[in-house]
Amino acid sequence: MTTQAWIEILLIPLVKIAVVLGAVSLVVAYLTWLERKVLGFIQARLAPRRVGPSGLLQPIADGLKLLLKEDIIPAQADKLAFVLAPVVAIIPAFAAFAVIPFAGRSFQVLGFEIWPWITDLNIGILYVLSISSLGIYGIILGGWSSNSKYSLLGALRSSAQMISYEVPLGFSVIGILMLTGTASLPGIVDWQRAHGWWGFAVQPLGLFLFLVSAIAETNRVPFDLPEAESELVAGFHTEYSGMKFSFFFIAEYANMVVVSSMAVTMFFGGWLPPFPNWAGNWLNLGLDLVHPAIAGLFWFALKVFLLLFLYIWLRGTFPRYRYDQLMDLGWKWLIPLAIANVAITGVAAMLLAGPVA
Amino acid sequence: MLRTETLDINMGPQHPATHGVLRLVLSLDGERVVDLKPDIGYLHRGVEKLAEHEDYVQIEPLTDRLDYVAAMSENLGYVGAVEKLMGIEVPPRAQAVRVALAELQRVASHLVWLGTHGLDIGAMTIFFWCFREREQILDLFEGFCGARLTYNSLRIGGLQQDLPPGWVRKCRKFLEIYPARQDQYEELLSSNRIWIKRTKGVGVLSAAEAIDLGLTGPALRGSGVSFDLRKATPYTGYEKYAFEVPVGQAGDTYDRYLIRLEEMRQSISIVRQVLDSLPEGEVRGKVPKKIKPPKGEVFHMVEGPRGIQGFYLVSDGSERPYRCHFRAPSFVNLQALKKMCVGGMVADVVAIIGTLDIVLGDCDR
Numbered sequence: 001m002t003t004q005a006w007i008e009i010l011l012i013p014l015v016k017i018a019v020v021l022g023a024v025s026l027v028v029a030y031l032t033w034l035e036r037k038v039l040g041f042i043q044a045r046l047a048p049r050r051v052g053p054s055g056l057l058q059p060i061a062d063g064l065k066l067l068l069k070e071d072i073i074p075a076q077a078d079k080l081a082f083v084l085a086p087v088v089a090i091i092p093a094f095a096a097f098a099v100i101p102f103a104g105r106s107f108q109v110l111g112f113e114i115w116p117w118i119t120d121l122n123i124g125i126l127y128v129l130s131i132s133s134l135g136i137y138g139i140i141l142g143g144w145s146s147n148s149k150y151s152l153l154g155a156l157r158s159s160a161q162m163i164s165y166e167v168p169l170g171f172s173v174i175g176i177l178m179l180t181g182t183a184s185l186p187g188i189v190d191w192q193r194a195h196g197w198w199g200f201a202v203q204p205l206g207l208f209l210f211l212v213s214a215i216a217e218t219n220r221v222p223f224d225l226p227e228a229e230s231e232l233v234a235g236f237h238t239e240y241s242g243m244k245f246s247f248f249f250i251a252e253y254a255n256m257v258v259v260s261s262m263a264v265t266m267f268f269g270g271w272l273p274p275f276p277n278w279a280g281n282w283l284n285l286g287l288d289l290v291h292p293a294i295a296g297l298f299w300f301a302l303k304v305f306l307l308l309f310l311y312i313w314l315r316g317t318f319p320r321y322r323y324d325q326l327m328d329l330g331w332k333w334l335i336p337l338a339i340a341n342v343a344i345t346g347v348a349a350m351l352l353a354g355p356v357a
Numbered sequence: 358m359l360r361t362e363t364l365d366i367n368m369g370p371q372h373p374a375t376h377g378v379l380r381l382v383l384s385l386d387g388e389r390v391v392d393l394k395p396d397i398g399y400l401h402r403g404v405e406k407l408a409e410h411e412d413y414v415q416i417e418p419l420t421d422r423l424d425y426v427a428a429m430s431e432n433l434g435y436v437g438a439v440e441k442l443m444g445i446e447v448p449p450r451a452q453a454v455r456v457a458l459a460e461l462q463r464v465a466s467h468l469v470w471l472g473t474h475g476l477d478i479g480a481m482t483i484f485f486w487c488f489r490e491r492e493q494i495l496d497l498f499e500g501f502c503g504a505r506l507t508y509n510s511l512r513i514g515g516l517q518q519d520l521p522p523g524w525v526r527k528c529r530k531f532l533e534i535y536p537a538r539q540d541q542y543e544e545l546l547s548s549n550r551i552w553i554k555r556t557k558g559v560g561v562l563s564a565a566e567a568i569d570l571g572l573t574g575p576a577l578r579g580s581g582v583s584f585d586l587r588k589a590t591p592y593t594g595y596e597k598y599a600f601e602v603p604v605g606q607a608g609d610t611y612d613r614y615l616i617r618l619e620e621m622r623q624s625i626s627i628v629r630q631v632l633d634s635l636p637e638g639e640v641r642g643k644v645p646k647k648i649k650p651p652k653g654e655v656f657h658m659v660e661g662p663r664g665i666q667g668f669y670l671v672s673d674g675s676e677r678p679y680r681c682h683f684r685a686p687s688f689v690n691l692q693a694l695k696k697m698c699v700g701g702m703v704a705d706v707v708a709i710i711g712t713l714d715i716v717l718g719d720c721d722r
Binding site: 039042043044045149150153157221222224225315316317318319320321322323324325 | 364366367385388475478479480481482484485486489545546549551552554555702703704705
């Protein structure tokens with residue numbers, strides 16, 4: 001093969017992966033900072049502000065602290081599974097970013113055309129759903145191998161919860177799939193651009209179901225039962241400390257970013273600017289004039305940020321569901337609603353556009 | 358047939374939701390509580406025995422450390438008991454100030470309850486909001502006596518000193534601010550579907566059960582029994598102030614939540630009435646230099662934030678009591694825990710501990 005081909009096949013994807021991994025790690029680190037700042041504001045208190053200006057270096061200080069902490073493996077734990085669990089939890093969380101389209105246009109670097117996503121799978125949505133459900137193995141392994149009753153209860157809770165909410169999560173996406181006729185994430189955004197509709201306009205119920213199930217999937221308030229500190233101390237990661245603990249922590253936050261990116265891609269037009277171009281470029285801040293890829297990245301990041309803000313806002317506002325109530329909500333409300341949504345979408349699509357070829 | 362076993366789980370004494378050092382041994386069938394054994398005594402300091410070796414003035418700081426979330430009520434009950442034993446008259450100004458302090462203490466104590474109860478159920482923000490207002494009450498206490506938690510500022514026969522200049526103004530300012538803040542709490546929780554789901558029908562006690570178990574305070578009133586010592590046998594001049602005793606119906610956690618919120622509003626109203634009608638004059642009655650009560654015994658009760666705080670003193674005529682006993686509302690109310698929890702979920706246990714509002718310093722003594 002020529003050098004040209006080698007670069008295209010091997011080097012560019014590797015660089016992209018490195019960039020995405022680095023960027024996601026940074027986003028996750030600063031998501032914790034953002035969360036503490038926003039919660040501090042909601043709760044009428046000062047958030048971190050000692051390390052660096054406005055506490056901007058706090059995530060780094062936290063990371064260092066966790067790195068330096070003693071690495072404890074409980075004596076009665078299953079050592080192999082105990083060490084493996086955080087790794088199993090964190091890899092899928094990062095792997096899911098492989099198909100997320102961060103912007104819409106390619107750009108040129110040294111004569112090579114580079115697309116702003118790692119890969120465009122034609123089964124992108126399925127890939128994300130299946131990869132992110134692998135993360136649960138990390139939680140079950142961690143809870144079980146700790147040989148602690150609190151961890152076990154936390155792990156059982158979270159496996160029940162994640163399995164239950166995977167169903168409405170999957171169903172909520174089907175509506176979009178039926179309309180767009182593609183499972184490729186860039187394809188879905190292209191459909192939204194071509195039709196001038198963002199996903200939430202045609203799938204409001206789908207968006208609602210997706211958001212609720214996604215919050216449950218990522219174990220966040222009000223569905224943070226697996227780690228309910230007031231009941232189960234810290235749930236499945238009770239026995240974890242230091243870097244192993246932070247792996248679970250990073251995985252949770254990376255998953256938040258993943259589901260927010262998915263929601264943005266499917267329901268909020270991905271990298272598309274909020275105003276159509278005929279409204280004049282100034283409404284879209286004229287970013288398109290700089291470079292379409294930068295404009296796309298900006299809008300994508302802004303939308304993801306707003307969703308993440310919603311996450312934090314919910315955390316500041318809601319109490320926690322009880323286990324049985326959570327199951328009630330999942331099985332008696334979300335799943336029937338999700339199935340109804342699929343049925344309604346199908347009928348409506350048939351009536352409006354005729355059968356999809 | 359598959360064989361199932363219950364899982365025994367040890368909750369506490371180091372656990373985020375047991376409000377101190379309560380230890381519970383839970384038997385769980387899945388997430389359901391089959392059996393529950395509370396284990397107390399981790400904070401036992403032998404206060405009652407210690408008191409036998411102190412003179413009557415020195416016992417007051419010990420009472421501070423019973424229910425350290427509501428030390429002012431403990432002080433009030435104790436000095437009341439000694440005054441009853443010795444037949445000391447307390448000047449009206451001291452009485453009025455005592456009422457104001459006790460009611461502010463009730464609000465402060467209920468704020469701690471609301472914050473931690475919310476935190477137990479997963480609502481994080483309410484905790485910080487409550488502590489923001491509690492801070493202001495503690496500032497008022499600090500302005501009065503210099504201490505923020507263990508006051509030791511009431512004296513047998515009156516007060517340690519009169520209110521400092523400007524205190525009434527500061528207090529009025531707080532009374533102005535507070536009601537709107539409480540509206541915010543209620544906005545956050547009272548109509549929140551998750552909050553209602555987590556508290557309605559949880560930890561239900563009928564009126565008969567509550568009476569049988571000897572519950573007092575909001576835990577009793579939540580079950581529909583209108584019994585408040587401030588109304589039933591007024592002390593410290595409570596009969597002079599107009600207030601209502603809120604009563605629940607369902608006897609569940611949500612009702613007890615509503616009752617405590619209403620009690621805070623009533624307390625604020627009492628403090629306002631006290632400030633409006635604050636008599637002038639001495640704050641210390643005629644008290645002998647050496648406090649030597651006559652031979653005899655006395656039992657004095659006050660309505661604390663958690664229920665009836667009782668003080669039993671036996672005097673043999675010397676400077677030290679022959680025997681002391683403190684009736685701790687937390688200890689008695691804790692009896693109801695098993696009855697309320699069994700059959701519920703693990704998550705209900707923390708909600709019920711929260712709604713019983715126990716303080717382990719009070720419970721273990």
